[in-house]
Amino acid sequence: METILNDKRAGTRQLLPLFPSVLLIVFVFGSALAYMLSTAFFEYRPPYVVAEFTLENFQHFFSTSLYLGTLYVTLRVAAVSSLLCLVMGYPIAYGLARSKSRFERSVLFTGVLITLFVGIIERIYAWILLLDDNGIINGFLTYLGLGRVHLMYNELGIVIVSTHYLLPFAVFTLMGSIGSVGSSLEEMALGLGASRIRVFVDITLPLTLPGIMSSVLLTFSLGVSAWAIPMMMGGGLVWMLSNMVYDRVVSTGNMPFGSAIALVIMLVSISSTLLLTALFSRKIKVE
């Protein structure tokens, strides 16, 4: 009995260092969230926010095609970027986790990591140099006589830059998952005569499903809340929900409606997370 009590006390003591950070998170983020939540139910009578309870902001959001369309675009862009990150990130992560050559691993690791050292705005400007109608890619296509391609101010441009931005997050998440699987199972299967494809499909892929889920969730959530990329690559023609929040809060001062949109983004992210977790968990159990 005494041992159990001592263990409990030791456990409590071990948790004590967490207290300041937990308090900070609850206080700072919690209060911001509470402020946002409450404002979303207030009324806006230009230029004043009136503290009277209303559901009008949400009613307006869900009854206006503009906002529903923007929600659809946001989900679509985030989903496609997330899937592209998975498809492109998996081989890189696999190489990083499995390569026996230290040089190869260093090159891959540095290549992925280095993109995180450059700010998002600089990266977007670099992409603009590449993608705009007078940019490097179009210059090359024109030189080949293929004509110009509109790569900016549309969803394609946003997806390209988002994928580039999110790729390192996907790679590092997947790398940990693939690394933790270990190569002995794969080697045994190969030894028993299975082809490399069979080994990948039957062993590696199922065992790394939790990592795939984490990667998709992380990149999707970041994609849904993207602001700078659609702002600069969308050219005022493609809107995502975060841009709507910025526009309503900052440009027109309509804090309640901006908060309502922000709340919708949050709910969408949480529901997507729950949905994906449920789907993947089922798949993992089946496997």
Added chain:
Amino acid sequence: MNSRAITKLQASIVIVIVVVAAAAGAGYYLLTPKEKPYITVATWGSTYLDALNNASVPFTQQYGIEVRAELQGSSNEMATKLIAEKGQPSADVFLGGEGALLRVYQAGEMANLSENVVPNLANIVPAARFPGDVYVGVYGGVAAWILRPDLIPPNLAYNGSWRWFLDPRLAGKLAVHDPTWNDQMSWAAALYGGDDHHYDPAFRFFKDLAPNLKFIFSSDDQATSALSSGEVWGVYEYGSIAYGMAQQGIKVQLVYPEDVPTVNGIKSPITFDVDVMGVVKSGKEDMAYKFINYILSPEGQYIYDSMLGNSPVNPATKAMPSGIAPYLLTGDQLKRAWVADLVYYQSIEDRLVERWQTEIVPLVGKPASTGTSSSSLVSSILLVSALAPAHGSALARLRWKLF
């Protein structure tokens, strides 16, 4: 060494650290020179920051008050921040668009000006003063089209009419600001028979202009970047932007169409805009008044406005450098200067923005033609090769708004 000895040693180390830290802190406090009184001015960066720094030097010498800058991406952004900071503002003086300062004033976070505390208010042009002196215009600028004449084919040269901007040969070659800028909306309304209280005509104009638009910008940087790279041939912007680009060696032309219908009794009006400065309730109002008074003085006006390429609001200011002249209004043009009603605009802005996103945005770049078959083909190949591994057959079901 037993555990009690270890505890004593630990306690001694902690005491030594505390004593050393306290001594260092006290020493730092005593040795640091006393801070000069200072004010913080919320301003845009780039040339605005340079202009502020230039004007601050003589001001600090004269009054012993240091001027620090608080940079803002947009003045609307700063307005939101100052309102949220309620009583603990990060700036004492706020430079920005009238709309942004109006919001802060309406939130009760700004102190009124008066000739008692800012004597130079008595010396400036009436267009720079506002009811109740809630803030004051520190320079005047025009909203107009900035063109790149070197990119426009000779057979398409600008002909002085606003109808020129609707020429189908300009498809995808122009860009405009988003509808949060009331000057642009008011000018567009004027073209189709409206004014600064009737914006339906503005929407009709932009529907006609939409095929010629490449994109819609929300910051000056986006406009200058696209104009500099030659991505577009013309943007509707502030005259001072043209001055800034000309200084970088880019050939630009500021044009005011002459055939705009009469509005409020003004023939062929030119939308005129003053950026304003106001005092934030921060406890440093006295120093802030002194700074604004200095900026409104002939000396302050020359230093500040000549750097920005804008018109001074104090007529006693000496003539601006000759290089700026092409970007300032002449006497005749000044008679056509029209200051649109911003207070009314702000009361309906939210609805106008929504309407813009619903009615205008879908039409931009959707003209008579949607691009060459080769470009569509290449785009499709690029898109399919990029997405096929992820989507497989589901790709075909996705409806993409690409071109």
